[in-house]
Amino acid sequence: MRAVVFQHEEHEGVGLLGPVLEEAGFTLVNRFRAVRREDVDADLVVVMGGPMGVYEAEQHPFLHDELALLTERLANERPCLGICLGAQLLASAAGAEVFLGKNGFEVGVAPVRWTPEALKDPVLAGVRPKTVVAHWHGDTFKPVAGAALLASTDRYSQQAFRLGTSYAFQFHLELTAAELGRWFDLEAEDLGQRGRDLQELKSQLPKLKAAEAENTELLQRLARHFAEAAGR
DSSP: OEEEEEEOSTTOOOTTHHHHHHHTTOEEEEEESOOOGGGGGSSEEEEOOOSSOGGGTTTOTHHHHHHHHHHHHHHTTOOEEEETHHHHHHHHHTTOOEEEOTTOOEEEEEEEEEOHHHHTOTTTTTOOSEEEEEEEESEEEOOOTTOEEEEEOSSOSOOEEEETTEEEESSBTTOOHHHHHHHHHHTHHHHHHTTOOHHHHHTTHHHHHHHHHHHHHHHHHHHHHHHHHHTO
C-alpha cells in the first residue's frame, strides 16, 4: 500500500505517524511542495502542516494542486489524513471556509476535548475525554458540511473532524516533545514577536512527553483504519 505524504516545511515531518503507517503496511512516498497526477489514486494521502494559509494559494501554487487532488479524492471516497494546514486544506476541499482565527495564535501543549461523536467514532471510541497534544496554528475553519466534529478547545471549536473515511486534526498528534522543542528553537524569534515566552512554552514539554504513548496508540488506530479502508 502506498501513502503519499505532502510536506510543506523541511522540519515538519511525519514524526510518530511514519512508523505506525509502516507497521500497518504502508510504504511512505514523500512529496515536498509538489503533487503528481498518480497521487490521486494512492491508497492514502497525508497532508502535513505549514506556515502558509489555504487562502494564500496565489503565493504558494502547490496549494492549488493539493486542493484539487483532495477535492477529487473526497469525491471518489478515497481516504485522506490532514494535520494542521492539512486539516484546513481538507476542510476547504470539502467546501468549508478557512480563515485567520479571531481568537489568536494557539501554540503549546494543551488538551483537546473529544466530542460525543468522537467517543463513539469507529477509530477513537474508548479514548479518554481529553488528550494532551501539541498546538501550533492561527487559522481555523467553519464547520464542514456532512462531517462529524471530533474535538474542540476553549480557543477554537473546530479541532478535528471525520468525513467519510478521511480524518483531519488541527493539532499535532504526531509530534514528540523533542520535535516540538526543536520547533520552539527554530521559531524562537517569531514566537517572541507573537508575544510568547519561549521558556514557558518549553516548560510544557514534559506534559507532551507523558502523552506520547497515548498519542501513538491513537495514531496506530488511525493507521489500521486507513489500511482497512485501502483494502476494501
